[in-house]
Amino acid sequence: MTIPESIASFTFSPLSKFKGNSSIISLRNPLSFFGLRTGICLLQTVLAPFHSTSSSNCQSQRNHPRSMFEKITNLDDALILFDEMAQRQPPSSDLKFNQLLQAVTKMKHFSSSIELFKRMNALRIPFNVYTINIVINCCCKLHRTTEGFALLGYGFKHSIKPDVFIFNTLLNGLILEDKAIIAERFFKKLIKEEICDRDVIMYNTMIKGLCKCGINNKAIGLLKLMDERGCKPDVVTYNTIIDSLCKDEMVDDSLKLFKHMVLRKYIRPDVVTYNSLIRGLCNLCRWDEASKMLKEMEDERISPDVWTFNILVDALCKGGHVADAEGVIKLMIQRGKDPDVVTYNSLIDGYCLQGDMSKAKEVFDSLEFRGLIPNIVTYNSLLNGYCKKSRIEEAMHLFQEIVKKGLKPNVTTYSIMLHGLFLIGRCKDAYKLFNKMRSQNVIPDRFTYEIVLEGLCNNNEVDEALYFFHLMGENKLNSCTNVYNILIDGASLMGEAKELFTEMEKRGCLPNDVTYRVILQGFIKKEEQGMIERLLKEMEDKGFSIDASPLEMLLDQIAAKSLDGSLIKLIGKVVPKGVDSLGFKS
DNA sequence: ATAGGGTTAG
Incomplete structure (x- = not known):
């Protein structure tokens, strides 16, 4: 297979010619993706041919909206229009109302759409199967699929026979709400009983x-x-x-x-x-x-779109190549694809990752000038940057700005803030923030719990952590293995650790390699020969191998004779393959 | 000719 010329010119750059192997370069240096020197010459080569035919002419095709409703770009205009249409004599057609409702839905004002439908009913404005579908879709997008099903019944009362569109909307709603089992049952029923076309x-x-x-x-x-x-x-x-x-x-x-x-x-x-x-x-x-x-x-002839560029920008930023990401952004502008807030969110993230908060802030401040509105993700990125640098005051300030701007802090926002507070030992403030989060009806997820538990453990509040953990009760945490790992690691009282270790299996969450590393380290410190033996045997049975750090600790202690040499045999069975230098035969 | 499906945050 031949490598395309434009890629070759880049991949087999001068350096790789000396090495005679391009893959080594690319593995070690992801930058090679975009050229070794300037970083973006590949993209320029690859993307150049399309430059002149970029999609700028797409816009001109859309100069004439198919309906006047496409012109509506804000909710207020839509509401005014609704009132006008409702008062008009003779009244506007159901087609017109559907177009209006759909315009509101396209702007993602789902609740408003539902409200308008209610007003239509109060005013006895007729509606049809399209209307019902638009409104059911709004319910589904709001994770209120049950109400969607109720509307199905409401439609029946008005002699509206649901069609495949409506059933698909509802099916999609169930899936949006993660009700896969119900969705599958619903899907099978639709097909088996031929309730609608498939x-x-x-x-x-x-x-x-x-x-x-x-x-x-x-x-x-x-x-x-x-x-x-x-x-x-x-x-x-x-x-x-x-x-x-x-x-x-x-x-x-x-x-x-x-x-x-x-x-x-x-x-x-x-x-x-x-x-x-x-x-x-x-x-x-x-x-x-x-x-x-x-x-x-x-x-x-498939032209990269804003998504494509955003993917590249994000990958470069995550890999620490922010300068190249900036280059890609220039390129996308050249090609008539305007960067959006997602693009700059990645860039902000990239600068934060490098610890360059002034650059991150600069990008953030430039959004307004570019006519872009920062969203919660933007704020979260910046918050995360400040928190990781323990610049909590600036983070707090930003946190207040979020609310002032009318945005709602989400579970990520709170998790970042909690992480920051724990990092500098402000456990009390973290606790307060956690309560505030609950009062705002923001549901903590597994990350939040991990942050809180780890934060407490790191601040020598192991008892608090355990208390908090038990307070969580049967709260289903997907990654409960992680949570147990944190707690076992935090519990310096090894009795507690042992209890947690037994408890986790009972709750159906299996210990992983981290669990064994953490618990083994604890018992090595306590020089508990018996427990170490038990754990090593268990690891062998389950096919886990020992980590470098507990291994080193074990060998040190055996050498110092604080642990018995008979362990060596057991250790040999859990040493990962490839570690021959230590002289173990497995 | 007015409705439904696919891609990005800690």
């Missing part, structure tokens, strides 16, 4: 649901099944699974599916397909392949 969107929606709860195989199974049943999968079907596989770091499987789609099924990939794959490859630092993909999409 179409590709119904299958796609169900496939998304399966992917969302991590059962990619089942999703692929359904993909095959729909094909067999004569419902042809389309690019969205494949995109859904391709993206899910990429997110689960199964990029090779994803690429296989991609090839299957293109070469066997003759389905043309689109920009979303490429974006998913490029993101997946970047996340695994497979830069060369990512740039090949970029080249491929250009060859296929």
Whole structure:
């Protein structure tokens, strides 16, 4: 296979010629993705041919909105128009009302849409199956799918027979709310009892649901099944699974599916397909392949969009190459793709990661001038930067600004702040903030709990941590292994640790390598021969290997004769393969 | 000719 010229000019840069191996360079230096010297010459080469035909002419095609409702860009105008339409004699058609409702929905004012529908009913303005679907969709987007189902009944009363659109909307609602089991039952019922026509969107929606709860195989199974049943999968079907596989770091499987789609099924990939794959490859630092993909999409006349550029900017920033990210932003502007707030959020994140808070702040301040409005993610990035540098006062100040700007701090915002407060030992303030979070109805997630528990442990508040942990009760924490690890690590009283260790298995959360490292270290410190033996045996049975740090501690203590040499045999069985220098035979 | 599905934050 030949490497495209434009990539080659970049990949086989002067340095790699000396080494005669491009992959070494790219592994060690992700920068090679964008050229060694300036960082962005690859992108320039790859992306240049399309420069003149960039999508600027797309805009001119949209000079004439299909309906006057597309002109409505803010909620107030929509509400005024509604009043006008409601008073008009003769009254506006249901078509017009639907268009208005849809315009409000497109602006994401879902509750307002529902309110308008209620007013239509109060005013006895007639509605149809489209109206009902728009409103059900609003309920679903607000995670109020139950109300969506209720509207179904309301429609029946008004002789509105639900169609496949409505059932798909509801199915999607269930999946948005993570009710996959109910969704699957609903889906099967629709199909088995032939309640409505089935179409590709119904299958796609169900496939998304399966992917969302991590059962990619089942999703692929359904993909095959729909094909067999004569419902042809389309690019969205494949995109859904391709993206899910990429997110689960199964990029090779994803690429296989991609090839299957293109070469066997003759389905043309689109920009979303490429974006998913490029993101997946970047996340695994497979830069060369990512740039090949970029080249491929250009060859296929699929123009990178703002998402594509944002993915590149984000990957570069996360890899610490902020200067290159800045270069990509210049490039995207050249190509007529205006950077959005997501672009700059990544950049802010990148500067924060480098610890360059003044640059981060500079980018943040530039948003206004660029006509962009910072969102909660923007604030979270900056907050995180300040907190990590223990600049808590500035963080606090920013936190207050969030509320002033009419934004709502979310679970991430609070978690970042809590982390910052614990970092500088302000446990009391952290506790206060935690309570404030609860009073604002922001639900802590597993990260929040981990931050609180770790924060307390690090500040020698192990008893508080344990108390807090038990207060959480049966609260289902997905990563409860992590939580136990933190607590076991924090509990210097080893009796407590032992209890937690037994308790975690009882609660169905399995110890992992971190658990064993942490608990082993504790018992080595306490020189508890018996417990160490038990743990080493258990590790051998479960196939865990010992970490470098407890191993070193163990050997030191054996050498100092504070632990018995008979342990050596057991240790040999849990030393990871490849550690031969220590003279163990496994 | 007015409704439904796929890609980015700690």
